[in-house]
Amino acid sequence: MATSNLKIASLSLFVAFMLTIMPLPEWVVEFRPDWVTLVLIYWAMALPARTGVTIAWLAGLMLDVSHGAILGQNALGLMLVIYIVHIQHQRLRVASLVQQAIVVFFLLLLKQLIVLWVSGIVGHAPHTWLYFMPTITGAMLWPWIYIIMRDMRRKFGYNVNY
Amino acid sequence: MQTLFLRGPSATLRMFILVIISLALMTIDHRWKHLDAVRNTLSYLLYPVEYVVDLPIRLYYWSEETLSTQQDLLNENRQLKDLQLQSRVQLQKLDILEKENERLRKLLSATPKTTEDHLIAEIVAVDVDPYRHFIVLNKGSNDDAYIGQPIIDAHGVMGQIVFVNAMTSTAMLISDVSHAIPVQIDRTGLRSVAFGTGQTDYLDLRHIPHNADIRVGDKLISSGLGERFPRNYPVAMITKINRDTGETFINVRAEPLAQLDTSREVLLVWTQNHEKPTPELDQPVQAPEKEAVEETAEEAVEEVAEETADGDE
Numbered sequence: 001m002a003t004s005n006l007k008i009a010s011l012s013l014f015v016a017f018m019l020t021i022m023p024l025p026e027w028v029v030e031f032r033p034d035w036v037t038l039v040l041i042y043w044a045m046a047l048p049a050r051t052g053v054t055i056a057w058l059a060g061l062m063l064d065v066s067h068g069a070i071l072g073q074n075a076l077g078l079m080l081v082i083y084i085v086h087i088q089h090q091r092l093r094v095a096s097l098v099q100q101a102i103v104v105f106f107l108l109l110l111k112q113l114i115v116l117w118v119s120g121i122v123g124h125a126p127h128t129w130l131y132f133m134p135t136i137t138g139a140m141l142w143p144w145i146y147i148i149m150r151d152m153r154r155k156f157g158y159n160v161n162y
Numbered sequence: 163m164q165t166l167f168l169r170g171p172s173a174t175l176r177m178f179i180l181v182i183i184s185l186a187l188m189t190i191d192h193r194w195k196h197l198d199a200v201r202n203t204l205s206y207l208l209y210p211v212e213y214v215v216d217l218p219i220r221l222y223y224w225s226e227e228t229l230s231t232q233q234d235l236l237n238e239n240r241q242l243k244d245l246q247l248q249s250r251v252q253l254q255k256l257d258i259l260e261k262e263n264e265r266l267r268k269l270l271s272a273t274p275k276t277t278e279d280h281l282i283a284e285i286v287a288v289d290v291d292p293y294r295h296f297i298v299l300n301k302g303s304n305d306d307a308y309i310g311q312p313i314i315d316a317h318g319v320m321g322q323i324v325f326v327n328a329m330t331s332t333a334m335l336i337s338d339v340s341h342a343i344p345v346q347i348d349r350t351g352l353r354s355v356a357f358g359t360g361q362t363d364y365l366d367l368r369h370i371p372h373n374a375d376i377r378v379g380d381k382l383i384s385s386g387l388g389e390r391f392p393r394n395y396p397v398a399m400i401t402k403i404n405r406d407t408g409e410t411f412i413n414v415r416a417e418p419l420a421q422l423d424t425s426r427e428v429l430l431v432w433t434q435n436h437e438k439p440t441p442e443l444d445q446p447v448q449a450p451e452k453e454a455v456e457e458t459a460e461e462a463v464e465e466v467a468e469e470t471a472d473g474d475e
Contacts, residue, residue, distance in 0.1 A: 014210075014211065017208070017211045018211055018214060018215050021211065021212065021215055021288040021289055021290065022215050022288070022289065023215075023219075023287045023288060023289045024289060026423075029289060029292040030292050032289075032292070052173060052176065053173055053176050053177050053180055054176060054180070057180045057183075057184070061200075061204060062204055062207060062208055065201055065204040065205050065208055066208050066211075066212075066288075066290060067290050067291040067294070067296075068290055068291065068294060068296045068324065068325060068332045068334075069291065069294075070188050070191050070192050071187045071188065071191040071197050071200060071201065072183075072184040072185070072186075072187035072188040072191065073188060075180075075184050075187075076180075076181065076184035076185070076188075079177065079180050079181070079184070080177070080181070083173060083174075083177040086173050087173065087174075118188060122192055123340070124293075124294070124339050124340050126293035126360075127360075128293075131293065
């Protein structure tokens with residue numbers, strides 16, 4: 001039962017990584033939402049027993065490798081975000097999509113700030129407000145991501161109601 | 163009803179442990195850069211993602227080659243032949259100059275100029291961080307790429323490799339904010355350092371005094387100082403000079419000559435400090451050049467003529 005959920009979770013994570021490194025035209029690159037974080041937030045809400053902080057940390061480490069960033073930078077941010085979702089998942093689940101999107105906005109902001117903080121310490125922080133665009137696009141996309149992922153999980157995965 | 167935590171320590175405890183590990187990792191990675199093994203292992207996991215993302219683009223190039231008409235291929239072939247002829251003519255001259263240079267260097271008993279090895283690498287079509295100028299190449303430690311290796315394209319220096327994995331490597335472009343390359347103006351020999359700005363269309367030259375002989379249109383070549391980049395490769399063209407008398411130094415901008423955002427193929431260069439262990443690999447790149455130069459009979463004649471001319475002087 002849980003294996004099919006796990007399959008969908010890994011598949012969605014794979015797609016999220018693909019979307020993260022997919023080449024885009026220059027003018028949209030800065031608006032690219034943080035797909036991996038969004039997908040992991042969903043799974044931490046839907047399957048908190050399976051999607052823990054360790055998985056999030058490893059996914060963040062992979063992001064670091066793909067971005068050529070300092071190892072641990074995205075891992076730390078992503079792990080803290082998923083930790084918050086993890087302990088609050090029961091409240092988040094019953095919230096409306098708009099409320100969820102607002103929470104997701106702040107979660108993404110937290111991750112961006114942690115990454116920015118580390119980049120700043122290392123000495124190459126981006127000097128543009130566009131840096132926070134992925135937070136906004138990510139929050140705006142959240143309702144659609146949530147619905148698509150939920151339908152996928154209901155259709156292909158085992159529906160665990162807990 | 164399942165319990166929230168199936169087994170193991172609580173999420174909070176794990177979170178704290180991971181925070182500490184993250185901080186330790188970041189410190190080690192930033193200070194000592196000893197985490198290549200971790201990076202390599204993780205990049206194996208990432209490789210399928212990169213492969214799948216790059217696949218449609220590779221398919222496009224493949225289909226473009228396979229589905230083109232004979233007429234197109236003939237035209238292209240003709241163009242390439244013309245181009246090759248032109249290059250050969252230029253190479254003849256270059257070879258003579260090189261030999262002359264070598265002779266003069268011997269006269270001065272200076273160290274002989276060493277040649278470099280090359281290998282063509284393709285840029286894997288993946289985007290990384292939008293605020294860093296990194297590209298992913300399809301050659302890695304399996305092809306003896308190394309950290310710090312310079313990469314160039316047909317027009318000039320592009321950057322250097324910063325991470326090497328088994329099958330791929332990541333290179334930093336000269337336009338990245340944390341990149342700097344020692345350069346020299348080829349007209350005057352004035353040395354400077356070109357700093358990346360985070361914009362692909364210009365580099366900053368710093369610490370150039372007001373009385374320096376420098377003009378818009380001057381070409382910058384790599385000076386070879388710092389022993390990372392080979393000497394005398396074109397780097398950039400000066401596009402803007404702002405002489406503000408209130409400042410200590412003048413403000414100079416230069417446009418990179420390499421096509422930083424459009425190149426698909428780049429050359430990895432093995433410099434004299436890092437010789438390539440397996441010389442067979444570079445055959446396809448180097449052999450035609452040598453042949454082209456050596457088989458021309460005129461070259462020998464010209465050289466003799468020049469030598470006598472030198473003697474007369």
